Each structure stands twice: as structure tokens, then as C-alpha cells.
Amino acid sequence: MPDVKAAAPNLLTGVKVLDFTQFEAGTSCTQVLAWLGADVVKVENPNGGDPGRRTGSTKPHKDDPYFLNYNSNKRSITVNVKSPRGLQVIKDLAKKADIFLENFAPGAIERLGLGYNVLSEINPGIIYGQVKGFGEGSPYENNLAFDMIAQACGGVMSITGERDGRPAKPGATLGDSGTGMLMCISILAALHKRKETGKGVHLQVAMQDAMLHYIRNSFGLTIKTGKPAPRAGAKNLEGTNPPCNIYPCAPGGPNDYVYVYTSRGNPEHWPRLLKAIGREDLIGDPRFETQAARLENEVELDRIITEFTSKRDKYECMRVIGAAVPSGAVRDTLEILDDVNFQERAIIQKIEHPHHGTFKMAGWPVRFNGNPPAVKRAPLLGEHSAEALKDWLGMSDQQVAALRDDKII
Amino acid sequence: MPDVKAAAPNLLTGVKVLDFTQFEAGTSCTQVLAWLGADVVKVENPNGGDPGRRTGSTKPHKDDPYFLNYNSNKRSITVNVKSPRGLQVIKDLAKKADIFLENFAPGAIERLGLGYNVLSEINPGIIYGQVKGFGEGSPYENNLAFDMIAQACGGVMSITGERDGRPAKPGATLGDSGTGMLMCISILAALHKRKETGKGVHLQVAMQDAMLHYIRNSFGLTIKTGKPAPRAGAKNLEGTNPPCNIYPCAPGGPNDYVYVYTSRGNPEHWPRLLKAIGREDLIGDPRFETQAARLENEVELDRIITEFTSKRDKYECMRVIGAAVPSGAVRDTLEILDDVNFQERAIIQKIEHPHHGTFKMAGWPVRFNGNPPAVKRAPLLGEHSAEALKDWLGMSDQQVAALRDDKII
Numbered sequence: 001m002p003d004v005k006a007a008a009p010n011l012l013t014g015v016k017v018l019d020f021t022q023f024e025a026g027t028s029c030t031q032v033l034a035w036l037g038a039d040v041v042k043v044e045n046p047n048g049g050d051p052g053r054r055t056g057s058t059k060p061h062k063d064d065p066y067f068l069n070y071n072s073n074k075r076s077i078t079v080n081v082k083s084p085r086g087l088q089v090i091k092d093l094a095k096k097a098d099i100f101l102e103n104f105a106p107g108a109i110e111r112l113g114l115g116y117n118v119l120s121e122i123n124p125g126i127i128y129g130q131v132k133g134f135g136e137g138s139p140y141e142n143n144l145a146f147d148m149i150a151q152a153c154g155g156v157m158s159i160t161g162e163r164d165g166r167p168a169k170p171g172a173t174l175g176d177s178g179t180g181m182l183m184c185i186s187i188l189a190a191l192h193k194r195k196e197t198g199k200g201v202h203l204q205v206a207m208q209d210a211m212l213h214y215i216r217n218s219f220g221l222t223i224k225t226g227k228p229a230p231r232a233g234a235k236n237l238e239g240t241n242p243p244c245n246i247y248p249c250a251p252g253g254p255n256d257y258v259y260v261y262t263s264r265g266n267p268e269h270w271p272r273l274l275k276a277i278g279r280e281d282l283i284g285d286p287r288f289e290t291q292a293a294r295l296e297n298e299v300e301l302d303r304i305i306t307e308f309t310s311k312r313d314k315y316e317c318m319r320v321i322g323a324a325v326p327s328g329a330v331r332d333t334l335e336i337l338d339d340v341n342f343q344e345r346a347i348i349q350k351i352e353h354p355h356h357g358t359f360k361m362a363g364w365p366v367r368f369n370g371n372p373p374a375v376k377r378a379p380l381l382g383e384h385s386a387e388a389l390k391d392w393l394g395m396s397d398q399q400v401a402a403l404r405d406d407k408i409i
Numbered sequence: 410m411p412d413v414k415a416a417a418p419n420l421l422t423g424v425k426v427l428d429f430t431q432f433e434a435g436t437s438c439t440q441v442l443a444w445l446g447a448d449v450v451k452v453e454n455p456n457g458g459d460p461g462r463r464t465g466s467t468k469p470h471k472d473d474p475y476f477l478n479y480n481s482n483k484r485s486i487t488v489n490v491k492s493p494r495g496l497q498v499i500k501d502l503a504k505k506a507d508i509f510l511e512n513f514a515p516g517a518i519e520r521l522g523l524g525y526n527v528l529s530e531i532n533p534g535i536i537y538g539q540v541k542g543f544g545e546g547s548p549y550e551n552n553l554a555f556d557m558i559a560q561a562c563g564g565v566m567s568i569t570g571e572r573d574g575r576p577a578k579p580g581a582t583l584g585d586s587g588t589g590m591l592m593c594i595s596i597l598a599a600l601h602k603r604k605e606t607g608k609g610v611h612l613q614v615a616m617q618d619a620m621l622h623y624i625r626n627s628f629g630l631t632i633k634t635g636k637p638a639p640r641a642g643a644k645n646l647e648g649t650n651p652p653c654n655i656y657p658c659a660p661g662g663p664n665d666y667v668y669v670y671t672s673r674g675n676p677e678h679w680p681r682l683l684k685a686i687g688r689e690d691l692i693g694d695p696r697f698e699t700q701a702a703r704l705e706n707e708v709e710l711d712r713i714i715t716e717f718t719s720k721r722d723k724y725e726c727m728r729v730i731g732a733a734v735p736s737g738a739v740r741d742t743l744e745i746l747d748d749v750n751f752q753e754r755a756i757i758q759k760i761e762h763p764h765h766g767t768f769k770m771a772g773w774p775v776r777f778n779g780n781p782p783a784v785k786r787a788p789l790l791g792e793h794s795a796e797a798l799k800d801w802l803g804m805s806d807q808q809v810a811a812l813r814d815d816k817i818i
Binding site: 002004009010011012015024032036037051054055064065066068069070133135136137138139140143144145146147148149150152153154155156157158159160161162165166167168169170171172173174177178181182183184185186188189190191192193195201202203204205206208209210211212213214215216217218219220221222223224226227228229230231232233234235236237244246254255257258259261263264265318322323325326327328329330331332333334335336337341342344345347348356359360361362364365366367368369370 | 411413418419420421422424433441445446460463464473474475477478479542544545546547548549552553554555556557558559561562563564565566567568569570571574575576577578579580581582583586587590591592593594595597598599600601602604610611612613614615617618619620621622623624625626627628629630631632633635636637638639640641642643644645646653655663664666667668670672673674727731732734735736737738739740741742743744745746750751753754756757765768769770771773774775776777778779
């Protein structure tokens with residue numbers, strides 16, 4: 001076990017992000033920039049702030065875990081952007097910002113008077129990003145979207161679920177965080193270019209469009225077959241390469257399964273699997289010798305593997321089978337949150353939050369010279385209004401107090 | 410419709426990437442760097458190259474669509490890295506590279522003599538990335554993994570599928586491309602830092618760990634309930650906010666469904682939906698007035714919505730309902746590939762490939778000043794061996810010919 005310590009990676013130190021994001025598609029992007037060291041100032045309306053603070057929350061005045069998970073390491077300021085003085089504060093901040101990001105409903109940021117044309121005039125070096133549900137020029141460009149709408153329209157749901165069942169929505173919020181990551185990459189590439197040119201850029205991504213990026217294997221299949229890619233349950237895409245499936249384990253709970261995969265690219269996998277489950281007697285059996293034969297005799301093959309897995313728990317199955325061929329226990333979210341190994345490796349970190357006490361959350365999973373970025377708790381609403389206005393704009397205590405008295409911040 | 414034209418964004422012009430990736434988790438990352446303008450030189454073994462070239466391919470000597478989808482805009486060189494002269498060529502290339510990425514099985518790159526310690530000594534500025542199935546320090550750190558194993562062990566499958574059914578694997582290859590995107594962000598942030606320090610960095614990400622990044626809402630739910638997050642079919646997470654589901658449309662095919670969502674954050678959504686489906690008579694009906702009431706009367710609510718949707722096709726439903734509340738047709742991969750609007754917006758681009766003729770593929774969905782990056786076809790095996798060795802190392806025709814004669818390249 002290497003000595004892993006969460007640490008500030010300071011890769012983006014000095015990069016200023018003016019963050020007009022809410023919910024997840026935008027917030028997931030700016031949170032990554034914050035994790036990597038940028039100074040992310042999240043602008044919220046004084047009247048409740050990001051609606052994500054209250055999404056699914058059972059108690060008023062308590063920030064929901066949802067909000068904590070997408071806004072750590074940021075600073076929060078509240079500004080009434082509908083007042084002329086508030087709007088001017090934002091323009092002053094935009095002058096100092098390297099990056100601006102928003103994911104409001106179509107047309108909203110422009111109606112506020114903070115569109116790309118306005119901010120790029122104030123600051124020609126600004127990298128200005130927008131996340132929408134549908135792309136400009138799409139027949140649905142004015143429609144609202146949420147994660148599930150993007151996953152429906154972007155093809156993801158059509159290939160998720162049981163073969164003969166209805167489409168299912170992946171539990172992963174690909175429409176939101178999946179899109180946010182593509183925007184984040186684009187912002188960082190633009191930042192690289194800007195060092196040379198000094199010029200900013202207008203970045204736009206649509207959640208529907210971003211979904212295509214994550215289902216390219218299915219497009220490859222459609223090109224070969226001329227047909228829509230099917231749903232395949234727990235199997236892989238075509239489902240024509242058994243074993244490539246989940247198998248039930250003891251004691252039979254809803255997530256007591258183990259994935260077992262033998263690669264068609266490696267003919268050694270099948271005999272290795274047979275050895276692992278104590279069925280060397282079947283090595284060379286023509287019913288299972290080739291991929292085609294295994295497909296034909298899939299029912300019997302599944303029975304043989306299940307005979308082994310159903311008598312053991314999923315971790316034992318993973319230990320034994322995973323040493324021979326690719327294999328993995330189906331783990332649930334409680335098992336993962338409680339797994340001390342994730343915490344030892346700082347993949348899950350504990351933070352202290354005034355509303356929640358000790359709170360466990362997944363941080364950035366990439367290690368920099370051995371250490372993943374340290375997570376700092378999400379800000380309370382307006383927690384850094386004074387501090388950030390002083391830092392970015394050099395305001396005095398009096399100036400901040402005047403804005404507060406007039407309910408601008 | 411804005412005038413959209415795919416164009417080289419040239420954001421990473423001059424950035425050299427030495428690419429030892431294969432299959433998808435690594436290749437998806439370096440392809441993005443190539444789309445954004447980096448010079449990505451993919452090193453392949455002369456004996457067949459990246460096994461992804463042949464994955465699922467029906468015909469030998471024909472690169473599979475799978476390969477085309479993850480290796481466009483790159484150059485390919487073949488090098489026998491197991492020969493001392495081949496290894497030296499790689500080290501010479503590494504001296505010139507800004508970025509190195511590999512996703513071989515655990516320990517393989519180190520056994521080749523190209524581990525981080527070796528390459529960072531040759532080139533202290535190198536940004537050296539590794540993608541593995543499991544993290545260093547995990548009990549499974551030496552295990553092989555593929556996309557589905559990561560999705561099983563990383564919690565994604567446990568929250569995907571029907572409520573009372575088995576876990577399902579999302580059709581999206583989150584374990585692969587989802588991980589590749591996190592590595593890509595980390596590489597670009599490291600590149601930013603390096604301009605200041607000149608120093609490289611060792612980046613590591615595990616596919617299992619990366620999955621946690623995409624299911625953070627479920628962890629939030631688990632923290633609130635103390636229980637594993639459930640599967641929810643097509644619904645959203647808790648499934649306690651109807652309507653938030655898919656509804657069947659005419660003519661009843663496997664993907665003839667429309668998603669209908671009313672946000673709990675916006676009490677206007679429900680009456681707006683009723684108007685859209687011509688059921689103003691139900692506005693104010695106490696059976697559906699609150700979220701709690703709608704949950705209690707979900708069966709009747711579903712019947713009412715289905716009465717509307719089942720008589721219309723999914724696009725008509727999306728048009729009518731989507732103008733009122735978030736809504737989206739469940740689209741399949743053939744519909745998307747054939748949708749001219751995606752091509753007009755250059756979200757899907759057509760390329761010419763010697764093995765496939767005209768080939769449609771999803772490019773990078775983010776627009777830079779209105780234009781997404783232009784896709785160039787994936788290289789044939791070793792297509793750029795001479796060209797890249799001349800560019801990066803200044804080799805002469807004779808030097809290249811000598812390497813070729815000796816079967817080093």
C-alpha cells in the first residue's frame with residue numbers, strides 16, 4: 001500500500017473562474033477546476049442560491065448532500081444580478097476572470113445582460129462556456145433538459161436495460177457530469193491556447209450531443225448491422241461472447257452478483273476460468289471450445305458457472321475468478337461508501353460540514369505524483385461574499401458593507 | 410440554424426503526445442487531445458497493432474469501426490519495442506514528448522523498460538499518465554479490468570436496471586471513455602502548470618475509482634437513507650417524484666417511448682403538463698396537486714399520461730410535451746446516426762476511410778466560437794512511421810529505411 005495523502009495539487013493556481021452554474025452539468029465542471037487549484041467564485045442569488053442546495057433536501061435551511069457533492073472547494077458569493085449595481089459587480093468580476101461558465105435555461109444569461117458578446121467586450125481574454133440541453137440549431141434548442149432527458153434523446157437509454165424489457169436510465173448521471181467533463185476539457189485546452197494568443201473563446205456544449213461521446217461502440221455496431229444497437233442486460237453490447245455476464249452469488253441479495261468476462265481476444269481466458277472454478281474436466285470440451293460453441297451452449301455454460309458462484313459470496317468469487325480472468329463483484333453504494341480501502345486511498349474523503357458533521361464524498365480520482373486532490377467542503381450560501389470581492393476587486397470593508405446594506409450582495 | 414463548420418481548433422498545436430494506449434480507456438483520452446490539435450503519435454506493435462483494430466471485426470485486415478471511433482486524428486507508427494533498437498527509438502521519442510499515456514495490464518509498461526522512473530529521468534518535463542482497472546493499494550491492484558468490470562465494482566451496475574430486476578450494465582462505456590475523460594482533464598491541468606515550472610508529473614487513474622465520479626447523486630441518497638441506492642428503471646434515483654418516467658408511444662416499438670419530467674423544484678410544471686396533454690380539467694385535482702399526492706396516485710397518473718402518449722409517435726409527444734415541461738423521445742442509435750440535424754451541426758461527421766468508404770462518427774461535441782473540431786480518419790497501422798520519426802527525431806530517409814529493413818519499425 002503506497003502512502004497516499006490527499007493534497008492540494010495547485011495545478012491551476014491563480015486561475016479565476018466566475019461560476020454561474022447550478023444543479024450538476026455546470027457545477028460538476030467548475031468543481032473539478034476548483035479541485036485542481038483554480039479560484040472558483042460561485043455567484044448565487046441571495047434568495048436561496050443554487051436550487052441544487054435544496055434538491056431532495058428534507059430539511060429547510062440545510063444544504064443537501066447533492067449540493068455538497070458538486071460544489072466543494074469553491075467560494076460562494078451572493079449577488080442580486082437583477083439590480084444595476086449587482087450587474088456592475090458581476091461585470092467587474094468578469095473583467096478579472098479567466099473563465100466564465102453558466103448552465104441556465106436557453107436565453108436566460110443573455111436576458112440578464114451577461115451574454116458572450118457583452119462579457120467578451122469587457123474582457124477579450126475570457127473563456128466563456130455554456131452548457132445547454134440541446135444544441136443551437138437543433139429543433140429543440142429552446143427546450144429545457146435535465147440529465148434523464150439528455151440520456152433519452154442522446155441514445156443512452158435505448159441501449160440500457162434487459163434485452164426484452166423497456167429502456168432503462170443508467171444510474172450514472174451521464175447527462176450532467178458526463179457533459180460537464182467534456183466542457184472542462186475544452187476549457188483547459190482553451191486556457192492553454194490563450195497563453196499564446198491572449199484571446200478568449202466561446203464554448204458551447206449540449207447535453208444531448210455529449211451523450212453520443214459515451215456510446216460510440218453502439219454506433220460502431222449499428223454501422224455494421226444497419227440496425228439500432230439493442231439492450232443487452234448486464235452483457236456487453238452484442239452479447240455474443242459468453243461468458244460476459246453477471247452470475248448470482250450467495251446469499252442472494254439484490255446486488256449479490258459477480259461479473260465474469262472472457263475476452264474473445266484471448267483464447268487462454270476460457271481454460272483459465274475453468275481451472276479457477278475447478279472444472280478442468282471441461283477443458284477441450286467441444287461444446288465450449290470456441291466463441292461460437294459457447295454462444296450456442298450458453299444456457300449450459302451459465303449453469304456451470306452459476307454452480308460455482310451461487311455457493312460463494314461475491315467477494316470470494318471475485319477473488320478466485322478475478323485472479324484468472326477479468327471479474328468483479330457488483331458493489332452497491334453503501335458497500336463503496338463504507339469500504340475503508342477507498343478512504344485509505346483518498347478516493348473517498350471525509351469532510352466536516354456545519355449541516356452534516358462528518359460527510360463522506362468521492363473526490364477527484366486521479367493521482368498527481370501519488371496524491372489525489374484534497375477535498376474542501378462546499379461553501380455556505382454567500383459565505384465568501386466579502387472575501388472574494390476584496391480579493392478580486394480590491395474592495396474595502398466599507399464598500400462591501402454598503403453593498404450589503406443595500407441588499408445588492 | 411447557425412452556420413456550423415467543423416474546423417481544426419488548433420488549441421494544442423505543438424503539443425506532442427506519445428501514445429501507448431489500446432482499446433478504449435486510454436485511446437479515448439488521446440483522441441480528444443488529437444481532436445483539439447495535439448500531435449498524437451500512437452505506437453503500435455508491428456504484429457497487428459492495437460488489438461482494438463480487430464475487436465469484433467468480421468473481416469481480417471479491416472480495421473473495425475471500434476478502432477475508427479477512438480483513434481481519429483492520430484498518427485500511427487509501428488515499433489518493435491522488445492528489440493533494443495526499438496526501445497531506444499521510443500526513448501528518443503519520449504525525450505521530445507510533452508505527454509505520455511498508456512493503459513496496458515498492470516506492470517506491463519514497467520517490464521518493457523518504459524516506466525515513469527525511466528522516462529522522467531530521460532525527460533523531467535514529461536506528463537506521464539497511466540490508466541489501470543484498479544488503483545495502486547487496492548486489494549485488486551494486479552487484476553485485469555474491462556469496462557464492465559469497472560462498472561460492476563464501481564457501483565454503476567447496482568443502480569441500473571428495473572427496480573425488482575437484476576443489475577444492468579449501462580450501454581454507455583463509462584468505465585472506458587468515462588475514465589479517459591478524467592485523465593484528459595488531469596493531463597491538461599498538468600500541462601498548464603508545467604508552463605510555469607517546467608516539471609512533469611506522474612498521473613494515475615483507476616477505472617473502478619473513476620466510476621464513483623459519475624454516481625455521486627446515489628452516494629448522496631445513501632448518506633440520507635443509510636441504505637444502498639436502489640435501481641429505478643427509467644426513473645430518476647429515488648423515483649419519488651412522478652411523473653419522471655418514460656411513457657409508451659405509437660407504434661409500440663422497443664424504443665417508442667417519451668420521457669416526461671416535472672421538476673419538484675417548479676410547481677408550475679404539473680399544470681403546464683396537464684395543459685399540454687389537453688387535461689386542463691385535472692388542474693387543481695387534489696389527487697395530483699402535490700408531489701406526495703402524485704406519488705400516492707402514480708398508477709392513475711401514469712394511465713392519464715399514457716392515454717395521450719400511446720396515441721402519438723414519440724417525436725410528436727416530445728414536440729408537444731417538451732414545449733411545456735422537460736421531455737425527450739427515447740432515440741435509438743440508428744435514428745441518431747441517420748439524423749441529418751446532427752450532421753448539419755457537425756456533431757456527427759462523415760469521414761472517408763479506405764476500409765469503410767464513407768464512415769459516420771460522433772466527433773467532439775463542444776463548439777469553439779461556433780465550430781466543433783474537424784474529424785480526420787484513424788490511421789492505418791504504421792501509416793506514419795516514416796513521417797513521424799522524421800518530424801520528431803529528424804531522421805533521414807536512410808535511417809528510416811534501415812530501421813524498416815531490420816524490422817524494428
